[in-house]
Amino acid sequence: MTIDNTALLTDQYELTMVSAALHHPVAHRPCVFEVFARRLPDGRRYGVVAGTGRLLDELAGFRFGGDELAVVSRFLDADTVDWLRDYRFSGDIDGYREGELYFPGSPILTVRASFAEGVLLETLVLSILNHDSAIASAAARMVSAAASRPIIEMGSRRTHERAAVSSARAAYLAGVAATSNLEAARTYGVPSAGTAAHAFTLGFAGADGPDEKAAFAAQIAVLGTGTTLLVDTYDITQGVRNAIEVAGPELGGVRIDSGDLGVLARQVREQLDDLGATDTKIVVSGDLDEYAIASLRAEPVDTYGVGTALVTGSGAPTAGMIYKLVEVDGIPVAKRSSHKESKGGAKSAMRAARPSGTIVEEIVYRATDDPPPTDGLSVRPLQIPLVRGGDRLDGLPSLGDGRTHLGDALVSLPWEGLGLSHGDPAVPTRYLLD
Amino acid sequence: MTIDNTALLTDQYELTMVSAALHHPVAHRPCVFEVFARRLPDGRRYGVVAGTGRLLDELAGFRFGGDELAVVSRFLDADTVDWLRDYRFSGDIDGYREGELYFPGSPILTVRASFAEGVLLETLVLSILNHDSAIASAAARMVSAAASRPIIEMGSRRTHERAAVSSARAAYLAGVAATSNLEAARTYGVPSAGTAAHAFTLGFAGADGPDEKAAFAAQIAVLGTGTTLLVDTYDITQGVRNAIEVAGPELGGVRIDSGDLGVLARQVREQLDDLGATDTKIVVSGDLDEYAIASLRAEPVDTYGVGTALVTGSGAPTAGMIYKLVEVDGIPVAKRSSHKESKGGAKSAMRAARPSGTIVEEIVYRATDDPPPTDGLSVRPLQIPLVRGGDRLDGLPSLGDGRTHLGDALVSLPWEGLGLSHGDPAVPTRYLLD
Numbered sequence: 001m002t003i004d005n006t007a008l009l010t011d012q013y014e015l016t017m018v019s020a021a022l023h024h025p026v027a028h029r030p031c032v033f034e035v036f037a038r039r040l041p042d043g044r045r046y047g048v049v050a051g052t053g054r055l056l057d058e059l060a061g062f063r064f065g066g067d068e069l070a071v072v073s074r075f076l077d078a079d080t081v082d083w084l085r086d087y088r089f090s091g092d093i094d095g096y097r098e099g100e101l102y103f104p105g106s107p108i109l110t111v112r113a114s115f116a117e118g119v120l121l122e123t124l125v126l127s128i129l130n131h132d133s134a135i136a137s138a139a140a141r142m143v144s145a146a147a148s149r150p151i152i153e154m155g156s157r158r159t160h161e162r163a164a165v166s167s168a169r170a171a172y173l174a175g176v177a178a179t180s181n182l183e184a185a186r187t188y189g190v191p192s193a194g195t196a197a198h199a200f201t202l203g204f205a206g207a208d209g210p211d212e213k214a215a216f217a218a219q220i221a222v223l224g225t226g227t228t229l230l231v232d233t234y235d236i237t238q239g240v241r242n243a244i245e246v247a248g249p250e251l252g253g254v255r256i257d258s259g260d261l262g263v264l265a266r267q268v269r270e271q272l273d274d275l276g277a278t279d280t281k282i283v284v285s286g287d288l289d290e291y292a293i294a295s296l297r298a299e300p301v302d303t304y305g306v307g308t309a310l311v312t313g314s315g316a317p318t319a320g321m322i323y324k325l326v327e328v329d330g331i332p333v334a335k336r337s338s339h340k341e342s343k344g345g346a347k348s349a350m351r352a353a354r355p356s357g358t359i360v361e362e363i364v365y366r367a368t369d370d371p372p373p374t375d376g377l378s379v380r381p382l383q384i385p386l387v388r389g390g391d392r393l394d395g396l397p398s399l400g401d402g403r404t405h406l407g408d409a410l411v412s413l414p415w416e417g418l419g420l421s422h423g424d425p426a427v428p429t430r431y432l433l434d
Numbered sequence: 435m436t437i438d439n440t441a442l443l444t445d446q447y448e449l450t451m452v453s454a455a456l457h458h459p460v461a462h463r464p465c466v467f468e469v470f471a472r473r474l475p476d477g478r479r480y481g482v483v484a485g486t487g488r489l490l491d492e493l494a495g496f497r498f499g500g501d502e503l504a505v506v507s508r509f510l511d512a513d514t515v516d517w518l519r520d521y522r523f524s525g526d527i528d529g530y531r532e533g534e535l536y537f538p539g540s541p542i543l544t545v546r547a548s549f550a551e552g553v554l555l556e557t558l559v560l561s562i563l564n565h566d567s568a569i570a571s572a573a574a575r576m577v578s579a580a581a582s583r584p585i586i587e588m589g590s591r592r593t594h595e596r597a598a599v600s601s602a603r604a605a606y607l608a609g610v611a612a613t614s615n616l617e618a619a620r621t622y623g624v625p626s627a628g629t630a631a632h633a634f635t636l637g638f639a640g641a642d643g644p645d646e647k648a649a650f651a652a653q654i655a656v657l658g659t660g661t662t663l664l665v666d667t668y669d670i671t672q673g674v675r676n677a678i679e680v681a682g683p684e685l686g687g688v689r690i691d692s693g694d695l696g697v698l699a700r701q702v703r704e705q706l707d708d709l710g711a712t713d714t715k716i717v718v719s720g721d722l723d724e725y726a727i728a729s730l731r732a733e734p735v736d737t738y739g740v741g742t743a744l745v746t747g748s749g750a751p752t753a754g755m756i757y758k759l760v761e762v763d764g765i766p767v768a769k770r771s772s773h774k775e776s777k778g779g780a781k782s783a784m785r786a787a788r789p790s791g792t793i794v795e796e797i798v799y800r801a802t803d804d805p806p807p808t809d810g811l812s813v814r815p816l817q818i819p820l821v822r823g824g825d826r827l828d829g830l831p832s833l834g835d836g837r838t839h840l841g842d843a844l845v846s847l848p849w850e851g852l853g854l855s856h857g858d859p860a861v862p863t864r865y866l867l868d
Contacts, residue, residue: 009595011588011614013628020630020656024648026637033633058595071620077656115637122631123614126591127598154445157560158752161443161492163594164561180445180557186505194447196454197556199467199759202767203460203549210767214458222454222511234770308752317746318592325633333636333644336668 006061007068010123015072018116019080027116032327032346032367035095035109035129037102041137041316043422046413048140048406049096049108050170051132053399055125056392059089062124083116091117093387096349099173099402100382101409102133103362105429107347108321110367110383115328122323130321131163132170134313138290139174140406141314142306144418145294150177151304152193154285155311167311173402176310177303188399195223198257201233210234216246228253228283231268240268244275253281253302261286262299269300289314290420343433351427352377359412365432372432440495441502444557449506452550453514461550466761466780466801469529469543469563471536475571475750477856480847482574482840483530483542484604485566487833489559490826493523496558517550525551527821530783533607533836534816535843536567537796539863541781542755544801544817549762556757564755565597566604568747572724573608574840575748576740578852579728584611585738586627588719589745601745607836610744611737622833629657632691635667644668650680662687662717665702674702678709687715687736695720696733703734723748724854777867785861786811793846799866806866 021027040047064072064084073081091113102108109125111118142151153171156164156179168184178193179185185192196219204215216229225247231239231254243254254272256264261284272280284296285305293304313319325333332344346367352374353359363379365372371379385393397405410418417426455461474481498506498518507515525547536542543559545552576585587605590598590613602618612627613619619626630653638649650663659681665673665688677688688706690698695718706714718730719739727738747753759767766778780801786808787793797813799806805813819827831839844852851860 006595008615008617008620009590009598010616011590011628012616012619012626013614013630015616016628016653016657017630017634020634020653021637023655024638024652026652029637031637067620071616075626115633119631119633119637122633123591124595127593127595130592131594131597156443156445157557157757158564158754159561160565160594160597160600161440161558161561162596163565164443166594180447181442182444182446182449182505183442185446186442186501192446192509194445194450196447196451197553198769199549199553199556200451200454202759202769203455203463203465203553203762204458205762205765205767207763207765218458218460219450219454221457223450308754312751317751318742320592320742323591325636328637328639329641331639331641333639335632335636 004061005063005065005068006058006124007064008071009127010120012075014120014122015076015080017119018083019076021116022080022083028114029329031113031115031118031325033111033118033122033323034107034326034347035125035321035323036105036107037319037321039104039320040425041320044137044316045417045419045423045426047102047133047319048136048174049100049102049129049133050098050136050173051128051166052095052098052109052386054132054166054169055128056386056396058124058128059387060392062121063088087117087120088390089113089117089121090390091387092389094383094385096382097384097397097402097405098399099406099409101413103425103427103429105364105431106362107349107364107383110346126321126323130319132166133319133321134316135167135170135311136174137319138314138316139171139176139310140410141290141420142293142310143175144410145290145420146304147297149301149303151306152176152178152180153310154180154194154305155307156181158308159311164311169399171310173399173406175403175407195219195228196230198230198233201230212239213242213246216243220247225250226252228255228281230255230257232256232258236264236268237271240271244272244277249275249277249280251277251280253283255283255285255305257286261301262296265296265299265301294420343431345433347433349382350379351382352379353412357412358414359427361427362429363432364429369432438495439497439499439502440492440558441498442505443561444554446509448554448556449510449514451553452517453510455550456514456517462548463763465547465549465552465759467545467552467556467757468541468760468781469559469755469757470539470541471753471755473538473754474859475754478571478750479851479853479857479860481536481567481753482570482608483534483536483567484532484570484607485562485600486529486532486543486820488566488600488603489562490820490830492558492562493555493821494826496555497522521551521554522824523547523551523555524824525821526823528817528819530816531818531831531836531839532833533840533843535847537859537861537863539798539865540796541783541798541817544780560755560757564753566600567753567755568750569601569604569745570608571753572748572750573605573610573744574844575724575854576727576744577609578844579724579854580738581731583735583737585740586610586612586614587744588614588628588739589741590615592742593745598745603833605744607833607840609837609841629653629662630664632664632667635664646673647676647680650677654681659684660686662689662715664689664691666690666692670698670702671705674705678706678711683709683711683714685711685714687717689717689719689739691720696730699730699733699735728854777865779867781867783816784813785816786813787846791846792848793861795861796863797866798863803866
């Protein structure tokens with residue numbers, strides 16, 4: 001993967017803060033910054049950590065070259081520019097692994113560095129974790145709603161062209177089977193899928209009107225009878241008839257992209273079966289979200305195609321994580337005004353589970369304390385080391401590892417935690433910080 | 435600007451369609467594809483076109499090199515791969531300029547090309563226009579709500595790190611004064627702004643507790659007394675007192691980032707005035723959206739800092755535009771099934787206004803027809819030529835031109851069109867397509 005320069009993917013104030021701090025010992029004081037979410041999006045029972053792998057990729061590109069220095073020179077003094085020229089993150093990072101569940105207050109990422117080095121990363125860290133976690137959190141609910149039926153992510157056109165690539169990655173982490181996005185296939189190895197749109201069928205229309213059969217034949221000639229034909233460009237019943245007439249009953253699948261998907265899926269299933277195409281799958285798409293997916297559970301649907309709702313976080317397009325300075329020179333610090341109090345001091349976290357494996361609480365305690373006792377419960381520490389001395393550690397969990405981890409973690413939720421209805425977080429967070 | 439390769443920022447099915455079409459004359463039939471939105475987001479009165487400039491940038495990078503061909507070779511036949519090796523868009527594009535208002539059905543972009551060349555662009559076109567237009571549309575409402583007070587966009591941390599850059603651009607197009615995002619400053623020349631976060635003040639805390647004055651002094655030493663001090667890390671009243679004590683009454687501004695911003699702005703204004711800092715500005719931030727901005731209209735607020743709501747489109751994170759094949763070989767084509775009917779045939783559009791300048795309707799008519807008569811109304815054609823023979827035309831409107839254009843366009847709306855309340859589009863769209 002080429003590493004783009006990411007140094008300017010930040011807010012100006014990170015740099016003015018560095019500049020102001022550099023004239024004081026403050027710049028070099030050892031600090032701890034923490035990423036957490038004060039709350040989950042409205043009514044959500046859990047969040048899914050995603051983006052950590054991308055963050056570590058982009059951290060490597062967070063260096064100030066000549067071009068970047070020219071930009072920041074417009075508002076920074078020469079000393080700061082010199083410092084940035086030599087800047088390379090040299091601190092330590094621990095965090096929840098990708099695919100880990102999180103709850104309000106979970107210390108998702110802990111950055112240990114000098115004030116100046118750590119403060120610079122705030123925007124990059126949050127942009128990546130907030131976006132990717134929002135997508136993965138929404139996608140995980142869709143995967144649950146689909147039970148074991150596969151979901152294809154096809155939302156690229158409904159989000160920023162680069163966010164689309166990261167969304168496909170986050171969706172795959174969350175258990176989605178494949179993506180339409182080719183850059184995600186290239187960059188992250190996400191399985192890609194896709195056959196044809198309505199434009200293809202329309203393209204075969206001529207002076208004599210539509211010619212759906214010609215379109216189907218052309219597609220099958222290239223993609224084989226295992227392909228999926230889009231049958232709702234004109235009339236669905238005729239479309240299905242044309243599809244089987246052209247492909248034979250070995251046709252891989254048909255896709256329905258509009259209308260009352262439940263009713264249509266039943267009709268089409270019946271028609272396919274009558275035509276002997278009993279193994280032909282039915283793919284449905286068209287404004288599906290986790291609720292629509294769940295509502296189709298009793299219908300003969302084989303695969304869901306999900307777009308807009310997935311890539312926009314299904315109502316929660318950002319995860320609301322924040323990056324807070326919690327410790328300076330070993331002393332806890334915290335904002336005190338208004339309702340936005342934070343809990344100072346570096347934290348560790350563990351998750352307690354019954355012998356059955358069902359989790360019961362998230363426990364957040366001081367990093368300097370021993371883990372608290374938990375009678376009769378098994379516990380699992382939640383942070384893993386990611387970066388030491390600025391270097392990404394070897395052997396970190398892969399995207400596929402995260403996908404497996406999340407699958408296991410979802411099984412550990414109390415049963416109400418997998419419900420789609422609004423409610424409290426699936427388990428409470430207990431703070432042992434006094 | 436370096437041009438990244440954008441060829442894989444697309445959906446797999448665009449390529450399988452090309453592959454299937456290439457074995458038929460269909461691939462080379464002259465086609466017209468149109469971008470439009472069937473409706474505006476719930477209750478919105480207008481949309482703002484944004485992203486066209488970025489699209490033309492990225493179109494130049496939409497070429498298949500060795501790396502890209504290796505990826506698509508996994509699922510495409512050799513003939514298609516050969517065709518892609520030589521692919522360069524050679525068609526024509528017309529469209530609404532950036533900063534133009536749009537309404538349901540407005541033909542925002544028209545692509546004239548062979549089927550194969552045109553179908554390839556669907557995902558890239560929609561990703562960019564849907565994202566940027568969603569952000570610009572939300573931002574324009576915020577700018578209206580702020581009346582003439584400036585808005586600083588500071589939402590980078592709440593969206594994908596690359597979407598953040600495009601969001602800053604779209605927000606600037608919509609009239610926002612500045613961005614926190616440095617990459618947007620570099621790439622698009624958007625004015626950047628920013629001073630300090632709570633972490634900065636917290637960083638000066640020591641064994642003896644907080645030292646807000648030391649933090650303020652350090653900031654002023656580097657940024658001057660014209661800077662803006664963040665006064666709500668500990669106690670706001672004390673924070674304001676400290677700020678003026680350190681900076682003197684010439685302090686540029688104070689920022690309040692939490693609490694009841696209206697109440698606090700009044701208190702702080704009074705306190706500043708009492709301290710003789712009558713010219714010190716008040717910047718407010720913290721979960722502002724267009725409604726919160728409007729609700730602060732009567733308060734002594736000088737500048738708004740807006741984050742999450744802006745970069746997530748304030749409830750409408752995607753514009754819902756679609757890319758449809760509307761004409762093949764001069765023959766109108768349209769999908770017919772279900773409720774998603776489209777209107778076939780290439781279209782032109784114009785906007786009719788009263789002599790006062792107030793617009794009354796959007797008129798969409800066949801591109802091959804003469805513009806319809808509009809008694810007593812002035813009309814303005816809405817599409818401009820953007821690309822000819824694959825080449826971007828010279829002298830297209832700049833980002834700044836779009837910003838000015840939108841300012842003028844908003845003034846032309848009927849008065850209810852600028853309201854924040856939910857309602858119908860500000861003007862109806864009249865179709866003359868029979």
